[in-house]
Amino acid sequence: MKFLDLSKVHIRSGAGGGGAVSFLREKHLEYGGPDGGDGGNGGSVWAEAVEGLNTLIDFRYQQHFFAKNGTPGMGKQRTGANGDEIVLRVPVGTELLDEDEETVIADLTEVGQRVLLAKGGNGGFGNLHFKSATNQAPRRANPGQDGIERTLWLRLKLIADAGLLGLPNAGKSTFLAATSNARPKIADYPFTTLYPNLGVVAVDGAEFVIADIPGLIEGAHEGKGLGDLFLGHVERCSVLLHLVDGTSANFIEDYQTIIGELEAYGGDLALKPRVTALNKIDALDADERGEACAALQAVVDGPVLMMSGVSSEGVTDVLRAVRGQIDEDRLRLTPIVEEVEKWRP
Secondary structure, rough: OOOOOOOEEEEEEOOOOOOOOOOOOOOOOOOOOOOOOOOOOOOOOOEEOOOOOOOOOOHOOOEEEOOOOOOOOOOOOEEEOOOOOEEEEEEEEEEEEOOOOOEEEEEOOOOOEEEEOOOOOOOOOHHHHHHOOOOOOOOOOOOOOOOEEEEEEEOOOOOOOOEEEEOHHHHHHHHHHHHOOOOOOOOOOOOOOOOEEEEEEOOOOEEEEEEEEEOOOHHHHHHOOOOHHHHHHHOOOEEEEEEEEEEOOOOOHHHHHHHHHHHHOOOHHHOEEEEEEEEEEHHHHHHHHHHHHHHOOOOOOOEEEHHHHHHOOHHHHHHHHHHHHHHHHHHHEEOOOOOOOOOOO
């Protein structure tokens, strides 16, 4: 399944059916009077967050969603049928934006959340509705109201507890593969990761979700590289795990580049708690590790951990540091299975 996190859709609610102008004409009824029924209401367009979806790829192949019109009213006081509504099934974490791509209409963050995008038009009144003491035979009826037509943008922001940050080839995908069942693409060239990956990580009896996004480069907040397209996926995270390549000749500048992009992106992204880890220490000796860690510690506001996604050295300590920044209500505790002594004769 291909990953798609931004899609444009065109929706239109159904128009209401017109009211009927009719008079009762039956053999044994001397005073029949008006009996025109009302028109049916047009169908509405809704959006609902559902389980089992993690991409907007379905909206790549269908962008137009038009609800049914209401049926006109008929004689003998028959009301027209209502038009069928349409429900756009979207993944949890989908933002609904107006055509300007800035105005947020709704943010669906929980399964089952629904929002009305376009209300169907009301059906028109038949002439029976206008009967009064002074107007016993009205010959007018209302037309149905028109439907609402609008263009919207759907933007998916993945629901994750922690997000991975770093330059291309910082070892984010290797870390995710080593700590979870996720199998992201891993290679020795930049921008191996082309779309976000999610992995469920367990440590000390608790599980949480980590999101791996494509590597950032300088100018990502302006659209350079792939980072600007996917930084939104870590906006919902409680903590950011910043991996710094310890084998890079300019790892201090690498760290400052990522921090600068977070600040330039705006919002609260730069204010989120961060855990900084010096990665790929398996390729460094003891002296090089100490020097690199001390140099990075001088510019980092907080502790610097050392780890290797390849050898798994220090990975548990990093996971514990990340877990400590996540609210307890977001963690999923794994049941503890007690060992039962086997029966012996």
